[in-house]
Amino acid sequence: MTSTLIPIPQNAEFWCDRLFHLTAPVVLTGEEFDTYWPLVSTVYTKLNGSKIQRNGEVTVQRYECRLRKSKKGGKPPPPKDPGSVKKRYGTTVRQPGLCQVRIKVTRTIEMPITVTVERLDAEEHLHDLARSREIAPSVLAIQVAAAEALKGYQPAQVMNTLKGVGTPQGSERLIAIGGAHMTRKHVQNAVARRVHRVDDRIPLNRATTLRQEIDDAISFLGEKGWLHEEFTVLDAEGAPRWGLCFAHPTRIQALKRRGYFTQFDSTNKTTTWGHNVFSFLVRNEQGIWIPGTHCVVEGENPEILALAMKTFKKWCGWEPRYVLTGEDSAVEQLAVRRAFPGPEGGEQAVEHLLCSVHTMRTLDTRFKSAADKQILNALRKALYALTRNRCLDLCREAIYLAQDEVTKNIIRTSWLDTTRKWAMYARSHSPLLQQIMSTNGVDTWHRELEARAGLGNVDATIHGIKDMILDIMQQAECRDSTAQKALNDFRVNGYFIGNCEYPEVGLFPRPVQKLLRPEVDGVMDRIVQGKEAPVFDQDLTCHCKFSRQYLLPCRHIFHLDSRTKVLTKDRWQTYVALFADRGFEVYETMGHALPPVESEERPEVESVRARSSLRLRQLRERLTQQLHAVHDMMEANHVVEAERRETVDNWMGLVHKVVEPLADVLPEDIVRHNGRPWEL
Incomplete structure (x- = not known):
């Protein structure tokens, strides 16, 4: 029976050894990686989030050995009363720095999927694979245990079954997949992670199940006349993820009209179930950010977010040209690519831009040490450079200033190769893109939403799905009132009359x-x-x-x-x-008539050609104004037509007498005599 419960992949021992030691880069197909990586994935822990590199062709995730332990643990909270003593659990803290191995996993986005696993440096493991599995059992062993526990067995029964009821054969197969040190606590935690989210769980502070809350929320949306659609997808690990899209029929038309430029982002843990809420906002004709659509999702992954955007596209024919998000999130970038495949899918290409404020914060965080100050200054200048060559030169300068190869690679892959997403030069062709460089619109919406829900002061665990949807509806109505007021005042003139000379x-x-x-x-x-x-x-x-x-x-x-x-x-x-x-939609299709300048600051003095042309135009305008003043004066004095003609002819003759000799001078004579034609 254990042989059917614990399937061992073919050549599992060979691939475990190869992926653990990594003496050379290992290239796998997507199917091979999904089969063998769960055997060794718990040897490593993630370093930050995944990044999209090589102009959107691959995702890169960096890992470090679990025994390296570079992340600092949180400190226990202080006791509420000064005289009280907070009981500490009998936990042990592993010593950091026992291994220095770091690796990266590079996965292509387009088919066919290939995955490359390689080291970041020349460090080798100072321990064996058994030591890593002693700290954390393999993901494959956890998945097998969770699948058995979901049948209704207790953790002790699951462990007894997986070990073959004490037979040597059962223990051997469990050891082969990395579960030698798995305990009942591991099984219990695995069940908590793998259980289907849309089930009959009841949190301690609520009397309804998640399924009941979802049904109530869907009924509420139907009563209010909102569009809605529920869906479930499987993530990369095969776990089900739930989502719910909804939109007001009127506001979604704003997404259709003004979706040329769309901002979207999520706010985290807005309900007792820990759901994330994505909001998609567009700027209307009066400059007000309108929440077009919303999506409640269980966690953030590209599959569920891409399906949500496809749903919005189905509802209203949403066709964005530019999408602006906050952080450099691989999840959001992958979702946009899958929802809008571009010319390959017979659609217009969608450019994914990053918020300049978040980009600056990322720079300040990554290069905050005194040794990296010059790198930080170079990349800051690159952010606001107005030409591509200037931006690339500054990025290369930052690479040159980096003191180690790791930093050089980070700048090269995360900054130099992705300039079109974060640099200002890539937006210089469009006034609209230069007006909206940050996600202030969606950030303000989320702050207002959290303030209305009281999530800044009250724990989100008392907030249900229907409560969160009701908060969105009420806040959207407030935004509608703001938009209506802006529409009424948009054509009100005279704001400046009496206040200035224009x-x-x-x-x-x-x-x-x-x-x-x-x-x-x-x-x-x-x-x-x-x-x-x-x-x-x-x-x-x-x-x-x-x-x-x-x-x-x-x-x-x-x-x-x-x-x-x-x-x-x-x-x-x-x-x-x-x-x-x-209104402001005029900037959506308006290109920039001005060529970008090389200087980062506006020049106070233009070229000699521009200065001389301006002086000549000023002189011509002065003469024209003088002529009009003469006509006005003669009309006011009722000068007869013959006298008026004689006066104007005499004045024009004087002008011709002065100007014509200069106009007859050849350009080469002016240049030869140093621009002094009166000496000819």
Whole structure:
């Protein structure tokens, strides 16, 4: 009987020895890896999360030997009363640093799946495989025990059965798969992890089962007229994962209209069952972030998240072009790739971008030591570099500054190879991408949701699934009220009239007026600081951050206009026409008319060509204004037509007498005489 309960993979001993020692990189198919890795996986523990590298072709997970134990354990909480003594359990703490082996597992994303297991350095195990299995039994042994326990047997009965009721044959097979030191406690913990989540469990603080709560939540969504769909998928380890998608019929239309750019992220442990809630938000025409759809999932894995996004796509035809998430999560990136396969699946490619704030935090955390300060500065500059070559040069400089090969490889794989996801140069072609560089929209939504649910002050274990859905509904209604108010106020003009010298600003929608206000006020700050009025080409092209983001006049243009009138009526009409019958969605399809500049700061002085063109244009405008002033004065004085014609002809003759000799000079004569044509 034990032989049927404990299947031993073919050549298990050979693969255990090879994957344990790793004298050379081991390349396996996806099926072989899933078969033999559970025999040795407990030898190692994960180092951070998995990363997507090589431009999205592979996922990389790093491990360290369990006896290395680089992670620090948590300290016991202090007693509530100063005089009380908190009882400590009789636990033992393993000594760290007994082995220094580190490895990495590289798995391809596209078919056919291949997995490469190799060392990160030249360190070798200072112990044997039996010592590792003494600390933690193999995953395969745990899976076999859990499968038997789910039949209703007690842990003691499971252990007795797996050992062949005391026969030598049973113990031999259990030892062969790494379960020699497995105890009843291991079986009990395995059952807690592997039990089907949608079952009849009842937590200590609730009187309903998970199945009952799910049924109540689905009924509640149906009563409110919300779209919903429940599903279950198997994760990479074969364990079932549950999920529930839901969306309001009206708000999901916002996802369809404005889904060109979508933010999404999750908030953790919002219910008594430890579920995560993903929210997908889009910015509407008035600049308000609208929660389009939601998904409650059991844990985060790419299979369940990809299925949720496919469901949203089925409901409303959601076709994103850009997706922005917070951290560099392999789960979210894999889910986007599977839900939107791009040209291979006959769809438009979806670019996955990372939040600049989270990227900066990651840099500060990873390179926080004094020895890495120069690396940190180089990568910070690379983050905000406006050209690809500049960004890549700074990343290579950071690699050169790294003192060890491990750090060099981290910078090369996690930063140099993935610049299109986190660097600003990859967003310089679109004003929209430069406006929305962080996940503030979805982060604010989650903070409001947690505040409404009281999860910041009250334990989430009293919060059920229906309670969480009700919180989402109520908070979404508050967001709808905000959006309606923004819609009513969007076309309210006159916000600036009486407050500045530019009444044309009052022609813009109110949110745009609020954007322009600091730029107008910033002119006085520049004058106080003693800055000269900048000069531009005839298109008034400025490369400051505000101009790149919104394609509107910035404080530098307003400063120049305070000296020389460059914001003419025609130019204002061009700016106002952007929002004539549209809102912020105008930036979704608008490209950048400006080429990216190499300098990281906006140059205060433009080229000689631009300066000379500006001076000539100023002179022409002065002459034109003078001519119009002459006509206005003669009309006011009721000068007869013949006298008016004579006056204008005399003035124009004087202009021609001065200008025509200069216009007749050949360019080579001007260059030869050092630009002094009057000496010709």
